[in-house]
Amino acid sequence: MQLNEMTIHQLRELLRAGEVSSWEILEAVFAKIDAVEGEVGAYLTLCRDEAFAQAQRADEMLAAGETSPLCGIPIAVKDNFSTAGVRTTCASRLLENYIPPFDAAAVAKLKKNGAVLVGKTNLDEFGLGSSTENSQYQCTRNPWDLSRVPGGSSGGSAAAVAAGEAAAALGTDTGGSIRQPAAFCGIVGLKPTYGLVSRYGVVAAADSMDHIGPMTRDVRDAALMLQAIAGWDPKDPTSARGDVPDYEASLTENIKGLVVGLPRELMGNGLDSEVKEAVFGAANLLESLGARVEEISLPHAEYAMATFYVIVSAEISSNLARFDGVRYGYRAAEAEDTVSMFIKTREALGQEAKRRILMGTYFLQAGNYETYYLKALKVRTLIKEDFEKAFQRCNVIISPTTPTAAFAFGHKTRTPVTMYQSDIYTCTANLAGIPALTVPCGYNQAGLPIGLQIMGKPFDEETVLRVGHAYEQHAGLPRRQPQTEVKTNG
């Protein structure tokens, strides 16, 4: 196996034993990037020079006895995380030349651990989309099938990890934006509990539902990444106080006696038969490992999509108001007054961003506020209560991550409602703020990966990771290579 295809924990062992250097790992990663990036298009910005300088520093840290598992590991970061001195575009023309003067909290923590920042990955503009097709810069292709989308909005991060262009990545997840692309690209993705990871320095989309999390090759790597970025931060008022457990220590493989809920509402209409089969297969495997699988009900799940889009749009319309061309970013030329300057500047936003700003503004208007926004917030309470009831019985809840495997380009962009459906199983966890993990659970006939979603109680990432790890260790999935591997190797 090549260095650029290894997990963080495999690299950790090699680095500790002094068998490879961070520099050599980074060379392997950039060799892969040079070979496939023209096809995959995962990165908006590559930090080649800075990355090699960081790798050199990491090698010095390791020589001096640094024990962080992330030291010397090449990591990709979604381009909505502020990175000091490295342009941060959110895949929007409005931020084409924006260079943040500071690092997001999660980025600062990775750097402190000695991680190496490879580059900034592509996304749907401001994280608004499910296929990365809403990027205003470039198309990112799914390494498993270049005619298909990588998912979104963290499509660049997922593609980079799947293609071997980084060991792991950071993503953000507002309605499924870590988990859906991770499932589409055959990797692991974790959306932690709301408040566990500081959002400081991440460009806000919908702040009551935005989450930061790892995208990795396996569950152990997700635990290692989470360990580095979790914890209270006074700079994020929604950040949670409390001790951060040892996540790697929770990966015991022992899931005997755990109760696994399988909600019938998330196994019904619109679910692809091969995905359904894979999820039932996973449920059977968990049962064979000593867990008890029970059918449960989340009665308000059918209203999650509608609830989600009202709240998201409302919050987006407010958060994206800061992009007005005054203090940073693009400003339209030749406006005669300030209001027309705002309007002309914001005409440069992409269609999805505009649609959501317009809808959000509409939902928040006097006369509509109660019908739409307040109503959605109340249904959110009911959705959250459904989970609370279910978790009185269950330790975790499983479901498909997505209704289908990766779809083709242009397939869903014409009708927004169809595109929104790809978040149908993931967005409930954002509404409720609970942790949710996706792990690969098979391939369909076309050879595309399928994801299993595992949701847990608030701040119980340990059980979620433990179940995911146990599944992964026993599933015995054949390790298949994405198409780009085949092309470059022969």
Next chain:
Amino acid sequence: MTLQELEAVAVTARVGLTEEEKETFPEQISQIIAHIRTLDGVDTHDTAPTFYPIKQAGFLREDEVEPSLPKEQALANGPDVVDGYFRVPRIIEEE
């Protein structure tokens, strides 16, 4: 949503629309709103709203003097910066 309603919302939101968007958005947004109206059927009579999924106790930080972003850095990304200020088009008309 009619084109008229759309244009009014766009002014409130300070978002300029292209001709294509003026053509496609009313129908698309109407479809989304129709889907959202399925929420009307949910009984929320005695239900309180949830603004944030996980409630955190608010806190006040200590009021300590700390270094802040230097002025040059804070202004570095400004599209039009003059004498240490962000310049915008005229807001108040001259008498």
